[in-house]
Amino acid sequence: MPLTLTQRCCHLLAPLIPFTVVFIHLSDDDGVRQVFEEMRGLYDQNVAAANDSTADPDGTAISSIAIRHAALERNKRCLMAYVFNRSKKLRNMRWQFGSILPPEIKANLCEPEIQWFNSYSKCLARYMKSIGGQGLNLAQDVKPPKSLYVEVRSLIDYGKFELDNGEVVLLKKHSTHLMSRAQCEPLIIQGVLEQINH
Amino acid sequence: MYIDNIVEGFYNVVHDSRVLLFVNYDIDAICSARILQYLFRCDTISYTLVPISGIQELRLAYEENCEEVKYVVLVNCGGTIDIVELLEPNEDVVFFLIDSHRPTDLCNVFSSSQVRIIGKPEAEENIPEFDDVFREDSEDEEDKSDNSGGESDPEENRAAKRMRLSEEAILKRREHRLWTEKRDRFVFNYTQFSYFGKASAVRMFELALNLSKDNVDLLWCAIIGVTEQYLLGKIEKQQYILDTGVLQGHVSKLSHNVDEETAEAVATPVTAPRISFIKDLQLALYRHWTVEASLRHSMYSACKLKLWSLKGERKLHELLVDMGLPLAQSRQKFCAMDMVLRKEFHSMIEKLAEKYNLDQLVFTSFILQHGFRNKFCASDVVYSMLALLESTSRDRSSKDCFLEAMDALSRSKKNLLEDGIEKAKLMLTSIFKMVQGALDMQMVVSGGPFLYFVIQEGALNARHFSHPHTLILLAQFLLQAHVMVKKKSLNLPLIASAPLNVEDGTCLVVGIPPVIEDSPRNFFGKAFEQAAEKTNARAQLDYFDSSIMKLKTEDRSKFFDALAALLS
Numbered sequence: 028m029p030l031t032l033t034q035r036c037c038h039l040l041a042p043l044i045p046f047t048v049v050f051i052h053l054s055d056d057d058g059v060r061q062v063f064e065e066m067r068g069l070y071d072q073n074v075a076a077a078n079d080s081t082a083d084p085d086g087t088a089i090s091s092i093a094i095r096h097a098a099l100e101r102n103k104r105c106l107m108a109y110v111f112n113r114s115k116k117l118r119n120m121r122w123q124f125g126s127i128l129p130p131e132i133k134a135n136l137c138e139p140e141i142q143w144f145n146s147y148s149k150c151l152a153r154y155m156k157s158i159g160g161q162g163l164n165l166a167q168d169v170k171p172p173k174s175l176y177v178e179v180r181s182l183i184d185y186g187k188f189e190l191d192n193g194e195v196v197l198l199k200k201h202s203t204h205l206m207s208r209a210q211c212e213p214l215i216i217q218g219v220l221e222q223i224n225h
Numbered sequence: 226m227y228i229d230n231i232v233e234g235f236y237n238v239v240h241d242s243r244v245l246l247f248v249n250y251d252i253d254a255i256c257s258a259r260i261l262q263y264l265f266r267c268d269t270i271s272y273t274l275v276p277i278s279g280i281q282e283l284r285l286a287y288e289e290n291c292e293e294v295k296y297v298v299l300v301n302c303g304g305t306i307d308i309v310e311l312l313e314p315n316e317d318v319v320f321f322l323i324d325s326h327r328p329t330d331l332c333n334v335f336s337s338s339q340v341r342i343i344g345k346p347e348a349e350e351n352i353p354e355f356d357d358v359f360r361e362d363s364e365d366e367e368d369k370s371d372n373s374g375g376e377s378d379p380e381e382n383r384a385a386k387r388m389r390l391s392e393e394a395i396l397k398r399r400e401h402r403l404w405t406e407k408r409d410r411f412v413f414n415y416t417q418f419s420y421f422g423k424a425s426a427v428r429m430f431e432l433a434l435n436l437s438k439d440n441v442d443l444l445w446c447a448i449i450g451v452t453e454q455y456l457l458g459k460i461e462k463q464q465y466i467l468d469t470g471v472l473q474g475h476v477s478k479l480s481h482n483v484d485e486e487t488a489e490a491v492a493t494p495v496t497a498p499r500i501s502f503i504k505d506l507q508l509a510l511y512r513h514w515t516v517e518a519s520l521r522h523s524m525y526s527a528c529k530l531k532l533w534s535l536k537g538e539r540k541l542h543e544l545l546v547d548m549g550l551p552l553a554q555s556r557q558k559f560c561a562m563d564m565v566l567r568k569e570f571h572s573m574i575e576k577l578a579e580k581y582n583l584d585q586l587v588f589t590s591f592i593l594q595h596g597f598r599n600k601f602c603a604s605d606v607v608y609s610m611l612a613l614l615e616s617t618s619r620d621r622s623s624k625d626c627f628l629e630a631m632d633a634l635s636r637s638k639k640n641l642l643e644d645g646i647e648k649a650k651l652m653l654t655s656i657f658k659m660v661q662g663a664l665d666m667q668m669v670v671s672g673g674p675f676l677y678f679v680i681q682e683g684a685l686n687a688r689h690f691s692h693p694h695t696l697i698l699l700a701q702f703l704l705q706a707h708v709m710v711k712k713k714s715l716n717l718p719l720i721a722s723a724p725l726n727v728e729d730g731t732c733l734v735v736g737i738p739p740v741i742e743d744s745p746r747n748f749f750g751k752a753f754e755q756a757a758e759k760t761n762a763r764a765q766l767d768y769f770d771s772s773i774m775k776l777k778t779e780d781r782s783k784f785f786d787a788l789a790a791l792l793s
Contacts (some may be wrong), residue, residue, distance in 0.1 A: 176269045178262070180628065187292075194243055195292045197275060202622035203274035206266055225635050 036062045036105035040112075042090070054137040056115070059106070068101050069095045077121040117144050122153065122166050146216070177208050227334070228321075228341050231428070232435045235321055235343055239270065239296045246274040247283060247299045249769055250623070251694070252453035252610050255631050256426035256446040257323060260433055265706050266515045267438060276627040277302055278309065279767035282699070287312045294623065297338035300770045301325055301425050307332040308340050321337045323425045324455070326413055326769055344428055353411040360404065405605065418746035426450025427468065428637040434475070441498045441593075444475055446634065448500070449593045450602040453756070457694065458701055458737070458745050462588075473502045498595035498636060503602075505590035506574065509653055510605050516562070516570070517545070517555040522653040524698075528705040528780055529583050533661040544581055548573040577765070595636055609633060609645030612652045615692035656699045657685040660706050669707050672785055674792035675736075676714060678703055678721040684727070690723035691733055693773045695703070700737045705777050708740045720785070725775060732778045747772045756787040 035058060042052040073095050076088050117140060120128060126148040133141070156162040186199035190210060198204070198219060204211075214220045228234035232416065244265065248258045258274060267610075273290060283302060297320045299308070304324025314320070322333060324341045327350060333340045335355055342668050346352055387776045430447035451472065455465040480499060508526060511519035520526045520541060530544070531537035545555050550573070555560050562570075564727045577584045591603045616632040617623050633641040644789075659680070663669055669678045678700070680687050690696050700721035708715055716738045725733045736749030750771025757764035762780035776784060 029593075056469065174269070176266065177572060193293075196243075197290050197292070199275075199289065201276065201628060203262075203628075205262075205269070207271070207272045218346075223632075225637065 035065060036102050036109075039109050040105055053135045055141060056137055059109070061104060062102055066099055069099050069102075073099075113140065114143060118147060120147055122169065126152065127165065150225060167212075169217050172208055175200060175208055178203065178205050178213065178223045178225075179211050180204075180223055181219065182221050183221045185214070226336055226338060226341050227346055227677055228343050229345055229483075231343055231432045234341065236264070236432060236436065238319070239298070239321070240268065241270075242295050243293075244270060244272040244291055245287075245294045245297045246272050247277045247286060247297065247302055247324075247361065248274060250276060250278045250303040250614060250627060252607055253325060253424050253450040254612070255614075255627070256431040256450040256453075256634065257300050257424075259446050259631065259634055260426065260429040261300070262441050263443060264433060264436065266437060270574065276624055277766075278623065280306060280769070281767055282766075284311060285315070286752055287295055288312075291315075291318070294322065298325065302331060304329045304342065305419070305769060305771065306341075306565055309336065312340070321503070323428060324769075325422050325425050325459075327420050327422045328352075328418075328596065331412070332414070335359065340553075344423065347422065347697075351415060354416055356412050358408055387666060411729050413751075415421055417751055418748050419750040420744070420746045421454060422682055424450040424454050424460075424468070427472070430475070439475070439479065440638070441479055443594050444472070444479060445498075445591075447475075448472055448603050449606055449634070453592065453607045453611075455784070456604060456607050457697060462745055469502075469591075472591070476500050496596045498593060500591050500593050503590060503592050504587050505547075505604060506571070506601060507586050507588055509608055510646060510649060512559055512600070512602060512605060513643075514650060515558055516550065516551075517541070518543075518650075518654075519559075519604050522650075522657045524702045524705060525586065526583060527657065527660075528702070528709050529711055531706075532604070533657075533664055534707065538579070544577060547580070548575050549713065583630070599636075600638060605646060606633075606642065607669055608649040608653070609642050611694050611698075612648035613641070613645040615652070615695050617692070618649050652689060652695060652698075655689045656695070656702055659684075659699055660703050664706060664710060669703065671717070672720075674788040675718045675720055675788070676704070677720040677722070677785060682722070682724045682727055682778075687724055691725045693733065693768065693770070694734060696721055696723050696733055696735050697737065697773075700735055702736060717741065720788075722776075722781065724778065730778045731775050732781060734774050734776050734781075734784075736783070737773045752788060752791055756791050759791070760784055760787040762787075 039055055039058045039062065049123060051161075073092050076092050078090065079144075086124075117136075119142065120132065124132075128144070130134075133138075136144070151165075155165050158165075180203050181198045181200050184200050188198050190196060190206070196204060197208070198214075203223070207218050211220050240607070246258060248254045262272070262274070264270075275286045275290065277286055283299075285299070285670075291314065295318060297318060298312075299320060300323050302324065303311075303320070304322045305326045305328065307322050307324070307330050312375045318337075318339070320340045322329075322340065323344075324342070329342060329350075329352075330347075331353070333342060334346070334352055335358070364578065369765070382685060389513050399793075406653065410621060424447070427450060430439065430443055433443050439645045445467075451468045456461070460468075484760070507523060508519045509523045521532050523554065527537075530540045532541055542552075544550065550570070554566055559567065561571075574583075575587055578584055592600060593598050593603075593606075610630045610633055613633055614626050617626055629641060630645075632638050633645055648790075662685075663678055669676050680690055690699055700719050703721065704719040716739045720734060720736045722732050722734045725731045733752070736747065737747075737755065738745060738747050753771070754766060756762070756765065757774075757776075760783050761776040762784045764780070764784070765775040768774060
């Protein structure tokens with residue numbers, strides 16, 4: 028069944044509806060292209076009708092031009108919404124994953140989106156560098172932590188670990204430490220340390 | 226050096242630098258460490274905590290971790306040994322000792338600043354005076370002065386001078402000998418007995434109190450520390466009553482605060498943690514077990530009723546009948562018993578206590594309530610933590626157990642505690658079975674001045690007893706039971722031994738003082754040391770509690786013989 032007017036662009040937007048989900052669908056280049064084609068067709072028909080208008084005494088052509096124009100406008104809005112929502116998701120991902128995207132997400136992006144993402148990261152990095160004297164990583168603690176220090180337990184014999192202030196801590200299995208959150212976060216992600224909850 | 230002011234002398238000193246914490250494997254130490262952890266967390270004092278089981282391990286762990294550490298805190302370890310000699314630390318490293326083991330080593334006591342002991346020396350410790358133990362002029366110096374005197378002599382009158390000198394030297398030597406004898410006597414009197422002082426957890430709670438950071442959780446830790454000392458027979462009952470009296474004051478103070486706050490707020494949080502002071506029974510885990518099993522497996526009731534024999538069994542049933550507790554009910558979980566029976570249980574057993582010679586069944590304790598369902602008695606928590614601490618297996622190292630026991634103290638990890646309670650039931654059951662077996666087979670042997678009991682390799686559940694605390698519990702149970710059967714052995718101490726590591730051929734040996742003594746002063750530490758020296762037995766006196774040691778199984782009989790000769 029052929030799709031009716033402007034229906035195609037609704038299909039384009041459908042996968043973007045659950046806005047909160049941290050996943051971006053494959054960019055629907057084909058869908059976008061089809062919408063463009065539809066728009067071009069509508070535009071051509073409008074131009075032809077407008078040029079012919081002198082030959083149309085009863086004014087039916089005017090109303091069909093108005094309908095086609097409304098359809099064109101709607102398609103435009105839908106396309107804008109499509110681009111805007113995808114870029115919004117991308118921006119959230121920059122805060123979540125950092126400047127390097129996981130490959131499974133990158134595969135779903137089209138070329139302009141990747142370009143946009145890179146320039147956004149560059150922009151952000153430049154801004155973060157400019158804060159204070161030596162810069163501040165804004166993406167690190169999006170929610171303020173309850174305390175700057177956390178209690179952690181070593182899960183493996185990691186060996187010596189140098190702290191920011193030059194002190195050396197031996198991370199041996201079964202030892203418990205109170206360390207600054209910023210320093211042990213990467214180790215927790217690596218699975219060297221485990222945070223203790225009370 | 227003793228530190229009276231614990232805040233100024235200890236807490237404010239370590240405030241700005243990283244602290245190394247060494248914690249011994251016992252419940253009191255774990256509780257103290259938790260209080261310290263809380264305080265350090267509040268003030269963001271970064272620390273490293275390492276569990277330590279013995280003297281050698283302490284040395285190793287110190288070598289590994291000593292880099293750039295200025296302050297080392299030792300919890301329930303190291304007080305009885307010369308720390309500076311053992312660890313050979315840099316000059317600027319300071320050790321803080323929080324140790325309930327006594328007697329404290331004299332080098333630690335008289336250390337000028339490197340070793341600082343938290344607390345005050347108690348009068349009954351009888352620490353000798355400095356001048357009685359140490360003297361400026363040691364023998365070497367005297368010899369040197371003698372020699373130099375001899376060399377600088379002119380040639381004439383040599384003989385006369387030598388005479389005079391030698392006379393002087395003889396006098397000096399005599400004096401020195403007398404002094405040495407006196408010193409040895411002092412030192413011997415001081416170190417003869419090993420015993421336990423105030424629980425470290427209570428000391429740490431006092432620190433929290435002085436810092437105005439006391440709360441219900443910390444108080445609970447202190448209570449658990451004291452209860453462990455009592456249940457393992459580390460302190461006298463008198464001391465326990467005094468300690469609980471003080472703790473009760475803190476309990477009522479803290480609960481009073483809560484009341485006031487809640488009066489202001491509209492909603493009263495029924496679920497807030499709350500400690501109450503209660504009269505408890507010396508029945509292990511009865512709230513989580515069946516009444517019958519608890520009566521049977523608790524040391525006090527089992528020994529008084531002689532539950533290992535058929536006669537005892539009848540007596541137990543008689544007691545249950547007197548209480549009006551149907552057998553079917555007594556074999557149900559306590560919490561599933563009839564409401565009426567459950568409510569009356571306490572008063573019923575108290576009423577009958579005198580008839581069955583169980584007059585000391587009731588003791589004072591504490592109970593912690595939080596939420597609607599969680600109600601834990603201090604003694605239950607101690608048993609549970611003990612069982613967790615000593616439940617090593619092939620894929621659970623002792624350090625895993627240590628951390629688990631530590632976690633069991635936190636309120637959010639209730640399942641760990643309940644797991645521990647199940648393990649404690651197993652532990653108590655196997656202790657009881659071992660005692661029953663030992664009495665039936667008459668395996669408690671008199672070695673002259675002491676009794677001894679050896680668990681052979683391959684005995685049922687032998688591996689349960691390869692942990693010091695369980696073995697001590699067993700020894701105490703066994704000695705009490707043995708004395709009930711043979712009244713003669715009232716004044717004999719007991720040594721128990723269990724296989725530790727079959728491959729290495731080592732065994733664990735613990736000694737406990739006789740039943741007749743009120744005070745749990747233990748002379749086995751010194752005796753073990755001397756006997757091992759005499760026989761050249763391959764023994765490792767590695768534990769901080771000197772009445773526990775490791776020994777090569779082959780050397781055991783030789784060692785016991787030497788011990789018998791030494792003590793008779």
